[in-house]
Amino acid sequence: MEYSKQKLSEEKVFKDPVHRYVHVRDRVIWDLVATKEFQRLRRIRQLGTTYFTFHGAEHSRFNHSLGVYEIIRRIIDDVFDGRKDWNREDRLLTLCAALLHDLGHGPFSHSFEKVFQLDHEEFTQKIIVGNTEVNKVLAKVGPDFPKKVAEVIAKTYENKLIVSLISSQLDADRMDYLLRDAYFTGVSYGHFDIERLLRVMRPREEQVVFKYSGMHAVEDYIMSRYQMYWQIYFHPVTRSAEVILTKILHRAKQLHDEYYSFKQHPVHFYSLFEDEMTLEDYLKLDENVILYYFQMWQDEDDSILSDLCTRFVNRNLFKYVDFDPAKQFKVHSKLENLFKEAGIDPNYYLVVDSSSDLPYDFYRPGEEEERLPIHLLKSNGELRELSRASDIVDAISGKRRTDHKLYYPADFIHDDTMNSETKQKIRSILESL
Template sequence: MEYAKLKLSEEKVFKDPVHRYVHVRDQVIWDLIGTKEFQRLRRIRQLGTTFLTFHGAEHSRFSHSLGVYEIVRRITDDVFKNRPNWNGKDRLLSLCAALLHDLGHGPFSHSFEKVFGMDHEEFTKQIILGKTEVNEVLRRVGRNFPKKVAEVIAKTSENKLVVSLISSQLDADRMDYLLRDAYYTGVSYGHFDIERLLRVMRPHEDQAVFKYSGMHAVEDYIMSRYQMYWQVYFHPVTRSAEVILTKILQRAKALYDASYDFKHEPRHFRSLFEDHLSLEDYLKMDEHVMLYYIEVWQEEDDSILRDLCSRFVNRNLFKYVEFDPAKEFKVHSRLEKLFQEAGIDPNYYLVIDSSSDLPYDFYRPGEEGERLPINLLMRNGDLKELSRESDIVDAISGKRRTDHKLYFPLDLIKDETEYGEKKREIAALLKLSQNPEI
């Protein structure tokens, strides 16, 4: 029998706390899950450093990827089946793209990418098209099938309807991570009626749309998403941990470039630091590896690397104050000078972090590319953009919210055994006495 159509002799299921069960009937999907590249996702957390804020947030990219696959399976096998505008031949392509969409994520993905200027989507493409077990499985479907899957994930495929299932303003990826992240962080913000959303979803030419009768379920999703970004994804404590992790990586690279003699040589980072990272080396990087180095670097002679690693391991994070860099640049310049004079390196211990720099956003209709608006299918068959029909969504559409914070080590500033006068001036500029939360 043709491999693409081959079914398992008995359906496999994964017990899942969000979707109850993840069903696998296709041999292709089962074989992809068993590849070493996909299994690596068990060792990559879905929410990076968020576990230091919400202790339950230990879930992995593996479980999220299975969840996205399950949502797309339900769409293709139940919701879209035999409907106009849907080609059943696109089913396996949709399932594979859903399962593999996060394949290239690195350890603590966004911090890792920020420091080294990397793109997980590029590594996803390399894994799918390179000499990997995943590629071997996909090539058994067809010689060009890996390319088709990679194009859907990269949003360059001509099949825009399939792309919209994986990447759009309301897609399977976002549906799963909102529900999954809400479950594991223990918050109520991310919950919405996914059953209703799927019931009103329809295939339409180049994107999935939603029946007008289900508009309130779409509104619920949009507001859940908005709240999750500000209450969970942009949480200042999580951002503090990200700042420290970023500075650890920056310090380790700076020391490597300066030929520092590490007690624990960063062997796994060597090709990364030397800017010739191969796919083979990248796939060896996971959070177990990174956390090992952060643990052992607490023993290094370099005081900055040692201290930053100790802070991360023991959750002695930086404190923060609200800070607008555009309006308070003179204050920041003065703080940098005072930090230097007080023996605290501002390059590592005085950090402005802006939430708008992070790769999350809330719904803004009318933009091109990935920001194609959510369309409602009216009773007469016309399409109308969501915010034109929904007062709730209209109220938040196009309103970009930014948030800036200044992070610093409060314990070093309060320790006045050295440079007491300088540190008191730092405390005054940071207005620590006026901030009861610090």
Template structure:
């Protein structure tokens, strides 16, 4: 039996999004103090977005506290005493909310792609492994870490608990939309969260929304749509991500080829070898990666040196629209040959990047990425899927939007004075 209970005095974090984040449970306070959770202060929430929106310096630590606070409010202020809600699940929900992003690595998704890692696997490993987080959770009982990991992995039997943290209208999305809008300085991500929390109701398998709150949910979905296309998929941010991934790819290849680094990539060795231990993963954060990028600006290898200077000094690639049609693919092949003729390695300096988003979808059994819909609770007690009631949501439901860009170093092309014919051919294709 866990006797950690409540703190003698409530702890409060001042927060620009929720005003205050309240911690009353000793378990939550213990988890916040672990070294694995404190590491999230050194992982930016939005990766390279700070190179586009200079205010986007907030961390996954900020966001994780925010998700916890939203869940705490739902459980303590909205669900308490209602049917379908088992209050014995309270601490489990709070811990899962706080720890849901625990396994994110530096520059998150870009980093994962290069080294073929999954932050969810590391979240599970931290919670279940020999860590301070695991030791704190085991104060409840030896099985408690497993239950927390199951909630985050969406395999926990109580689907209502899972839906609070992972669904189409969950605490994770609500916090990151509001928080990211605040720190990027845009207005797209704002919606009436207070109204949504007031009209949330627990049901056996998921959270539902009272019909009277439908317009607030419409606003939330449109905010998410706008944030993805105006902020998360911003082409300048994507340019920075392209350079970041190419730096890591280049460093890995140089290491495999036996290149002698002036600044040896000690912290990357297990990543390059593909045998990453949990301690290696936890030891690598964005401050360390940026240290290497800073040092590698003086490396002998011209590609690594140039890419690092571009990232550190924000000399990013330019871009043009690209559509993966047969005609465009033929032009890309031609461009690749011309880049080689010009002495520019297309593997690092000619990159197609694609972004795609599906803002809302209803349940489609058997389809890849099937999603549970948002249900409205009608006055007569009936549940209705959101797009059946909302003309606005129906108009975008199931519609995936994809954007393709071709990235290249415009300054390299400007320097091709000695190869005017090649330069002209390249520019004609890019303009066309």
């Protein structure tokens, strides 16, 4: 029997707190889960530094990837199967893309990417088409199969319906991470009626649409997403940990560039620091490796690297105040000078961090990060864009919300053993913000 059609002798299941069970019958899926590249995702947290704020948020990209696979499996096996716009031949491709969509995430994900100008989706594609165990499994399906999976991840695959299932404004990826992140952080506002959403999903030639009668379930999802971003993903304490994390990595790179003699040499970072990162080097990085260095760097002679690592390891985070960089740039400049006077390096200890989200957008052709809207399917077959039918979604549609915080080490500012007059000025400015 062709490898692509092989089934396991009996169904395998993963017990899952969100979906109860993740079901696997396809040999290809079972073999992909067993690859070392997929197992690596056990060592990458789904929510980065959020565990500093919500102690339950220790779940991994491995958990999430299985969850996305399970949602897609339910959609194409239970909802789409037999419908005119769905081709059964696309089933395995869609399942593999769902399972592997986050394969290229690095340690602490987006924070890590920003420091080193990396793109996890590019690394996902490299893993899929490169010299990896994942590629060997996919290539057994067909010589061009890895390329097809990579194209779905890149959103360039010719069948846009498959792409929209995994990457759109309402996709399996978002459905799983909202429910999963709400569960592990212990909050209630990330929940929505996924059973209803799946029941009203319909395949169309270009994208997934939703029956008009299910509009309220879609509204519920949009509002859950809105709340999760501002209550969980953009939480200022989590962002404080991210600020320290990024500053540690910047400091380590600067010291490397200055030929500083590390007590614990950052051998796993050399190719990153020198912009020569290979796929093999990248796959050796996970959060266990990063945290090992942070633990060891607490004893470095460089006071900044040592202090920042000690803060991160022991959760002595920066404090924050609301700050508008557009209106208060003179205040920031004055604070920078005072920090220097006080012997505190503002490059590492005075940080403006901004978070921004667009919860739902209508179609804006030609614009950067162009988003396809969510469409509702009326009984006569016509499509109606969601914000034109829903007053709730219309109220937030196309409206970007941004939050700015100024982060600083309160313990330094309140330590008057030296430069007390300068630090008093700093405190006065911060208290006035």
